[in-house]
Amino acid sequence: MTVAAESERIRPRVLIDCDPGHDDVLAIGVAARHCHIVAITTVAGNSPLVNTTRNALIATDLFALGQVPVHSGAAGPLNGSSGGFATGAHGRSGLDGPLPRTPSRGADGDDAVSFIIETVRREEGLWLVPIGPLTNIALALRRAPDIASRVTGISIMGGSLTHGNVTSAAEFNIWFDPEAAAEVFNSGAALRMCGLDLTHQVAADGRFADALSAHGTDTSQFCAELMHFYQGYAARTQGLTGEAAYAAPAPLHDPCAVLAITHPELFSIQRLHVVVETAGTQTRGMTHADTRPWANPAEATVDVVVSADGPRAVAMVLDALLL
Numbered sequence: 001m002t003v004a005a006e007s008e009r010i011r012p013r014v015l016i017d018c019d020p021g022h023d024d025v026l027a028i029g030v031a032a033r034h035c036h037i038v039a040i041t042t043v044a045g046n047s048p049l050v051n052t053t054r055n056a057l058i059a060t061d062l063f064a065l066g067q068v069p070v071h072s073g074a075a076g077p078l079n080g081s082s083g084g085f086a087t088g089a090h091g092r093s094g095l096d097g098p099l100p101r102t103p104s105r106g107a108d109g110d111d112a113v114s115f116i117i118e119t120v121r122r123e124e125g126l127w128l129v130p131i132g133p134l135t136n137i138a139l140a141l142r143r144a145p146d147i148a149s150r151v152t153g154i155s156i157m158g159g160s161l162t163h164g165n166v167t168s169a170a171e172f173n174i175w176f177d178p179e180a181a182a183e184v185f186n187s188g189a190a191l192r193m194c195g196l197d198l199t200h201q202v203a204a205d206g207r208f209a210d211a212l213s214a215h216g217t218d219t220s221q222f223c224a225e226l227m228h229f230y231q232g233y234a235a236r237t238q239g240l241t242g243e244a245a246y247a248a249p250a251p252l253h254d255p256c257a258v259l260a261i262t263h264p265e266l267f268s269i270q271r272l273h274v275v276v277e278t279a280g281t282q283t284r285g286m287t288h289a290d291t292r293p294w295a296n297p298a299e300a301t302v303d304v305v306v307s308a309d310g311p312r313a314v315a316m317v318l319d320a321l322l323l
């Protein structure tokens with residue numbers, strides 16, 4: 001594959017649906033550098049909707065995205081449960097680490113589902129980039145099935161070909177709303193899946209936060225403090241301290257869903273049949289791929305991103321934050 005020079009690359013037009021969340025903010029930074037962000041919508045996941053919406057607005061301040069519309073969406077999963085916020089990894093605010101700050105503006109609306117439908121129907125060549133639970137996307141597809149074939153694709157951070165993180169089987173974004181994920185996977189849309197087995201190949205240690213801090217701007221310092229908290233959590237969950245904690249790899253989950261469409265040459269993809277388990281007592285929220293050699297190729301509809309040039313991907317994320 002000939003790789004276009006950065007200046008010659010076409011900037012994909014994206015709508016990011018997110019639940020900021022430390023890695024969501026980094027993903028928005030990468031998209032600000034390499035995409036045309038048409039809009040941002042928010043969903044409950046890492047933190048309650050009020051927090052994820054505030055945090056998305058803070059991200060638009062960080063990356064000079066003041067003209068990008070932000071619409072809030074679902075406050076919980078389709079089945080009406082309260083979900084389970086990722087307070088450990090992201091803190092009570094959803095963006096613990098830096099001092100709290102107030103965004104310069106409010107959201108542009110609170111009906112993300114209608115906004116997603118209108119935007120997809122208006123835009124040509126739009127990618128949906130959901131990097132949180134899939135509740136908004138599922139509701140939009142349920143109300144307007146035509147959008148499944150209208151989008152160029154849906155590039156998600158979610159799922160796993162191997163183990164989960166919330167449970168041994170389920171990755172958080174899928175686990176939070178398995179019914180929504182199942183509807184999205186069954187929608188017929190062109191799906192690109194960056195699961196945990198991929199995102200763990202794109203991991204940052206303490207040097208990442210140090211490089212951000214050394215850059216010395218408000219944005220890079222804010223992201224340094226985000227990464228210090230986020231990478232520190234990765235170390236704490238492994239019971240690491242001192243130098244081992246500094247070296248603990250923190251997977252940059254959400255930026256992968258952006259880089260998978262802006263820099264596909266960094267990744268390899270395998271088209272597989274993937275289903276979402278919604279009923280299993282032990283496996284609810286699992287993304288199950290049919291990897292049997294004799295699997296029916298006609299059923300393989302999901303582009304699963306299976307490998308990455310991790311160091312180059314991490315460097316690209318870092319570079320996008322050095323503003």
Ligand code: RIB
Nearest residue numbers: 021023024131172173253
């Ligand atoms: O499992 C990782 C995913 O869950 C990421 O999107 C992270 O932001 C959290 O939402």
Ligand code: CA
Nearest residue numbers: 021024131132
């Ligand atoms: Ca997320």
